[in-house]
Amino acid sequence: MDLNERAKKVLQAVIDNYIQTGAPVGSAVLARSYDFSLSSATLRNIMADLEELGYLTHPHTSAGRVPTDKGYRYYIDALISVEHDTAGISRQMEQAAVLQSGEIGQLMEEASHFLAKLSHHTGVVVAPAEPEGRYKHIEFVRLRGNQVLIIFVTNTGAVLNKLVEMDETVPQHELNAFSSYLDEELEQHSLSEVRQRLVERLREEKAGFFRLLEQTHRASQEVRERDSDKVYIGGASQIFDSPEFADIEKMRSLFRAFEDRYKLVKLLDKTSAAEGIKVFIGSENPFFEMQGCSLVVGNYQAGNVVGTLGVIGPVRMQYRQVIQVVDYTSRLLSRILDERLKKGIER
Amino acid sequence: MDLNERAKKVLQAVIDNYIQTGAPVGSAVLARSYDFSLSSATLRNIMADLEELGYLTHPHTSAGRVPTDKGYRYYIDALISVEHDTAGISRQMEQAAVLQSGEIGQLMEEASHFLAKLSHHTGVVVAPAEPEGRYKHIEFVRLRGNQVLIIFVTNTGAVLNKLVEMDETVPQHELNAFSSYLDEELEQHSLSEVRQRLVERLREEKAGFFRLLEQTHRASQEVRERDSDKVYIGGASQIFDSPEFADIEKMRSLFRAFEDRYKLVKLLDKTSAAEGIKVFIGSENPFFEMQGCSLVVGNYQAGNVVGTLGVIGPVRMQYRQVIQVVDYTSRLLSRILDERLKKGIER
DNA sequence: CTTAGCACTCAAACTTTGTGAGTGCTAAGA
DNA sequence: TCTTAGCACTCACAAAGTTTGAGTGCTAAG
Numbered sequence: 202m203d204l205n206e207r208a209k210k211v212l213q214a215v216i217d218n219y220i221q222t223g224a225p226v227g228s229a230v231l232a233r234s235y236d237f238s239l240s241s242a243t244l245r246n247i248m249a250d251l252e253e254l255g256y257l258t259h260p261h262t263s264a265g266r267v268p269t270d271k272g273y274r275y276y277i278d279a280l281i282s283v284e285h286d287t288a289g290i291s292r293q294m295e296q297a298a299v300l301q302s303g304e305i306g307q308l309m310e311e312a313s314h315f316l317a318k319l320s321h322h323t324g325v326v327v328a329p330a331e332p333e334g335r336y337k338h339i340e341f342v343r344l345r346g347n348q349v350l351i352i353f354v355t356n357t358g359a360v361l362n363k364l365v366e367m368d369e370t371v372p373q374h375e376l377n378a379f380s381s382y383l384d385e386e387l388e389q390h391s392l393s394e395v396r397q398r399l400v401e402r403l404r405e406e407k408a409g410f411f412r413l414l415e416q417t418h419r420a421s422q423e424v425r426e427r428d429s430d431k432v433y434i435g436g437a438s439q440i441f442d443s444p445e446f447a448d449i450e451k452m453r454s455l456f457r458a459f460e461d462r463y464k465l466v467k468l469l470d471k472t473s474a475a476e477g478i479k480v481f482i483g484s485e486n487p488f489f490e491m492q493g494c495s496l497v498v499g500n501y502q503a504g505n506v507v508g509t510l511g512v513i514g515p516v517r518m519q520y521r522q523v524i525q526v527v528d529y530t531s532r533l534l535s536r537i538l539d540e541r542l543k544k545g546i547e548r
Numbered sequence: 549m550d551l552n553e554r555a556k557k558v559l560q561a562v563i564d565n566y567i568q569t570g571a572p573v574g575s576a577v578l579a580r581s582y583d584f585s586l587s588s589a590t591l592r593n594i595m596a597d598l599e600e601l602g603y604l605t606h607p608h609t610s611a612g613r614v615p616t617d618k619g620y621r622y623y624i625d626a627l628i629s630v631e632h633d634t635a636g637i638s639r640q641m642e643q644a645a646v647l648q649s650g651e652i653g654q655l656m657e658e659a660s661h662f663l664a665k666l667s668h669h670t671g672v673v674v675a676p677a678e679p680e681g682r683y684k685h686i687e688f689v690r691l692r693g694n695q696v697l698i699i700f701v702t703n704t705g706a707v708l709n710k711l712v713e714m715d716e717t718v719p720q721h722e723l724n725a726f727s728s729y730l731d732e733e734l735e736q737h738s739l740s741e742v743r744q745r746l747v748e749r750l751r752e753e754k755a756g757f758f759r760l761l762e763q764t765h766r767a768s769q770e771v772r773e774r775d776s777d778k779v780y781i782g783g784a785s786q787i788f789d790s791p792e793f794a795d796i797e798k799m800r801s802l803f804r805a806f807e808d809r810y811k812l813v814k815l816l817d818k819t820s821a822a823e824g825i826k827v828f829i830g831s832e833n834p835f836f837e838m839q840g841c842s843l844v845v846g847n848y849q850a851g852n853v854v855g856t857l858g859v860i861g862p863v864r865m866q867y868r869q870v871i872q873v874v875d876y877t878s879r880l881l882s883r884i885l886d887e888r889l890k891k892g893i894e895r
Numbered sequence: 896c897t898t899a900g901c902a903c904t905c906a907a908a909c910t911t912t913g914t915g916a917g918t919g920c921t922a923a924g925a
Numbered sequence: 926t927c928t929t930a931g932c933a934c935t936c937a938c939a940a941a942g943t944t945t946g947a948g949t950g951c952t953a954a955g
Binding site (some may be wrong): 225227228229230245246249262263264265273366 | 905915917918919
């Protein structure tokens with residue numbers, strides 16, 4: 202909070218050095234490597250102060266200093282405002298960025314690997330809660346007497362489907378008629394509007410298509426739940442390269458966490474309320490205590506569809522770089538999705 | 549090969565014990581725990597013989613015996629023929645087996661977790677190269693001037709789709725006409741037959757639908773490649789519970805292997821030519837050297853659609869149990885798929 | 896052919912010792 | 926009042942030494 206200029210610089214130097222080397226930073230190294238024109242003894246005093254204020258700690262009496270979570274927090278808050286250079290590194294990313302898969306799931310998968318590759322940690326992408334695009338067409342295919350397959354198509358080419366069992370046999374031509382009816386009724390509405398409209402129609406409709414309408418409505422909801430919030434994890438094995446996870450127990454709990462996709466979604470969703478890139482350091486982590494993990498999260502969006510993506514790594518990570526990577530990737534993904542959307546909207 | 553009865557029993561006992569405890573088996577333990585009515589000295593002699601023949605080894609001079617891959621091989625070959633009891637354990641499985649997801653991808657995902665849970669190792673399921681079911685319906689949806697979404701539906705409710713860009717604008721009513729034409733032409737054929745027929749039509753057809761037919765054919769192939777051979781991995785973190793993978797390097801290479809899905813498919817496919825359950829022990833492993841891993845693989849099938857599934861774990865695994873689990877799961881999955889197929893076929 | 900006995904081996908666990916990076920404190924200098 | 930040299934002290938880590946005990950191979954007697 203109220204640190205004088207000199208103390209700030211020392212803190213920054215300690216953290217920089219620690220992030221680089223991973224070893225506790227001693228006063229001598231500090232005096233040598235950075236030109237404070239101060240002796241190690243003075244630096245020792247300053248570091249002692251910083252420790253008192255809670256920004257640094259001691260692993261043990263005669264070791265160098267290590268940043269606390271609070272220290273990292275300060276470091277990053279001071280940092281983020283400064284950094285917005287997207288020139289050099291960004292170009293390198295541009296080259297690596299060949300995200301052009303047609304299928305949306307595959308695109309997200311690739312994005313997660315992209316994050317992992319550039320950040321050297323684990324990349325996570327959560328698919329949007331709502332598929333992109335607007336209602337374009339519905340199709341009912343009768344399979345067996347009572348089985349009907351309901352297929353929703355959006356103008357961006359997303360296809361959602363659900364198999365339902367009807368109480369009674371409905372002939373195909375009736376299904377077709379109903380499909381045409383809905384096509385007119387729902388055209389160009391977003392999927393959440395579609396669900397709403399279906400409810401309204403359900404209230405009005407007395408007979409005839411009632412059962413079918415009901416099933417369609419239910420399908421529209423289930424399909425949404427099933428296809429949304431999918432999690433794509435890329436480069437989980439990067440964890441092995443972080444010496445802080447050398448401890449088997451830590452590693453195990455992390456991998457367990459990765460397998461529990463549901464919790465992961467919750468975690469990321471919870472963190473991603475606001476705009477821009479956010480960083481969660483160690484214990485700040487809002488959900489389960491991911492041992493010594495930091496989280497860099499961002500959003501991507503196209504139209505009113507919003508998804509989350511981020512990087513999970515050790516507290517000691519190269520925040521500058523990782524923040525840039527997440528930032529870049531979120532923009533990239535937004536752009537790609539936006540293009541798909543636009544293509545679909547011109548009709 | 550030509551072991552006398554006594555030697556066989558000793559070998560079996562050594563391996564049993566080693567699988568249980570994980571520690572090298574000494575002659576004293578053997579004499580105590582199993583009633584050979586032989587002294588430890590005699591057992592030592594027998595074990596020395598078995599070592600000479602390559603079934604056992606020494607980690608170092610003064611340690612107990614450990615089975616070699618060859619030893620395991622012998623053990624399993626002698627074992628598999630014997631075991632076919634599906635009574636006791638199977639019932640327990642039956643209870644745990646609540647695989648009833650509607651969506652096929654989800655079903656496979658669940659199956660992989662089922663395998664992992666019961667075997668206490670990592671479960672793997674490879675989706676069939678060809679989706680189940682027979683051609684039922686095709687739908688063309690025009691999105692934008694030249695963009696057309698092609699949707700295949702099978703009689704089991706599988707939905708495959710591909711977005712294509714046409715050279716010229718095709719009005720929706722023409723698309724509908726073409727769809728009706730194909731529906732008559734292709735009804736009830738398997739998807740591989742469909743592809744073949746499309747090629748034939750391509751040869752004959754001179755004008756009109758030619759471009760559309762071409763695109764449809766291409767889509768039918770791409771869709772197949774994209775949706776097939778997906779790999780579902782369940783319980784990768786079980787690896788942490790095997791002390792043999794305590795070595796970080798081993799663990800890393802395993803997780804890397806899991807991330808490289810393509811290689812995994814190759815591996816499993818290569819092993820699954822024949823019927824029944826197969827076991828690959830350590831170095832027998834036909835593809836990359838998965839460090840100290842054994843592989844228990846089986847097939848599942850419905851109609852002429854065949855997929856592979858299996859368990860990956862340390863060489864020291866409870867083969868009896870794992871074999872049963874794989875066997876059971878493959879039957880279970882076959883049955884579920886078969887039912888889906890039948891439901892679809894009665895039209 | 897089996898077995899008791901015995902010397903020998905060697906990994907793993909524990910202990911000991913040395914080393915050095917780093918600290919905190921004090922007192923002198925600017 | 927702030928800075929700095931000096932010095933005693935601390936403590937993780939590594940290397941070397943020590944102990945322990947499970948287990949072997951061999952031999953000679955039953």
